[in-house]
Amino acid sequence: MDNLRKGFPVLEQYTYLNTATSGLLPEKVWEFRQDHDLDFLLQASLLKERQGEILTGVRETVGSFFGCAPNRVALVPNFSYGFNTLLEGLEKPKKALLLKNDYPSINWAVESRNYDVSYAEIDEHLEENIAEALRKEEPDFFAFSIVQYINGIKLNINFLKNLKEEFPEVVFVADGTQYCGTEVFDFDHSGIDVLISSTYKWLNAGYGNGFILFNKNVQPKILTKAIGFNSLQGKYKAQEGNFIGKFEPGHQDTLNYGSLKTALDLISSTGLEKVETQINSLKARAKEQFMELELLEDAVAARKEHSSIFNIKGDDKLYRHLRSRGIITSQRGNGIRVSFHYFNTEEELGILIKELKKFRS
Template structure:
């Protein structure tokens, strides 16, 4: 298992428990970026002539990894860009269901537009709250995070499938930024209509790259309006009026999107089964120890499925003390957010437990 730490030199300096804020840049991705910029430095437009082929490779890699046909994969710089583009594609005034206190880049983007907005509470009865609000309010869209950014509360795929079966006309739009890269995910079987994600966290792809996955049924239900030179360039975007091209209007950075392909290759080489096995082991150990010490909100312990992202009781003074001991976390909400990925180890957790005196 220690072999999983190779290629992440920052782990030699810190106990890094902060992937929920920023994932690590793997050595293989760094090497790709060095080689890419050297090529650009030496070849300029000769390299950029290959831009279409490079982006096609990225699109197909994303599609294979998430079980979504490449002609339904749009490449975007980040979640917020992609999500805002989707919102601009929705006729107003549609009714949108949100989760109260969900990730600001979701809720702020919806609330700033002319939508009718209703909310479901995030608590131990999250799934029941969602169903009750859909039955009562009959929204056109439901936009939400698969994993909550503050406390790691997770909506699992089985619930999403049941939700879609029960409410087939509600368009489900999910943010996967705090989820994708932690376990295998079959988009076409998930029940989601649209999934959007940045890739700088659990995908370990660096900044400036993301994607949107679309279900076949979405075309005709939203009307993207962006157009530019990039909208018509490359495989899968061969004609004017195509769908995914309207989410890709400009020239794209092959450095950043090429990094995403290398990061996906690394996840596949490591093996998603092994990655999820390692994460599950670590999160189980952490949850049990945090619970025994009374560091978690009681209601979160009532949920069977959970992520490897936790919010433990603590203030800025404790946060700074942990940082002083080389333990990297984040201040979020009313506590300290701790998150662990497959390259973390039980030794990392034991250092944290020792520092917390639990």
């Protein structure tokens, strides 16, 4: 277990249960960033001449990690940039299906455009609600978070795959920001058409980097008009009709995208299967103890499958009490959000439970 915590100095100071807000910066990513900027300081344009080579390596690492060919991987600074660029490429007007009270960067972006929008409820029957809404509303695209940011309700990946078989013409657009890096994931066999993710949370890659994965059949439905010099440069662009280049106009940041590659390499060296096993163990134990203390909303308690994000009952006084004890959480919705990553331990869960009981006594 100590090996899983190595290289994360924050863990020496705090009980950090807040990856759902911000992941940690690993020492290896910090070291890469120092080396990169030293190279830029000493080499200037000589380093930038290697931009294509560097970004090709990032693209190939992302593709290998998530099961997507590198010629269908676009590198973007964050989810919102990628999603808004995607929406501008969809022919309008369109019928859209969203999840009610999903992450604002999804819903606000769709609602601010000229779409006919309908919603599915997020509760213990989430999958049934989505299937019913698709049959009733017949949308052109369905945009959603795989994991809900407030309470951690997680969509079943096999459900999405089966759903796509029932609705092959609907474009499925997923936000993977609260999901990618928590379990083994094969994009090409997921049923998702487009997955967009920021990587500063569960992938611990820092800010300013993200990616988009495209299903090979979805490209004709996306007519993105953005273009810049870098749109035509790179190994996977010109021969692919410049599709992914439309999401990468201008000069790209090799510091931030290189950070993403370093972070993915770190998880791969640890073993994503090992990461998934540790997270599954922690979230199962956490849910059990939270339910014993009656801290979870009914919708979360009733679901068999859940993420490692929980929203527990508590107010500002409890939040401040936990912070005073060095337990880092966040306030979301009507409660306190706690989240467990692979570097967390059952001992840290025990520290949280102890303070929750102490506060209530």
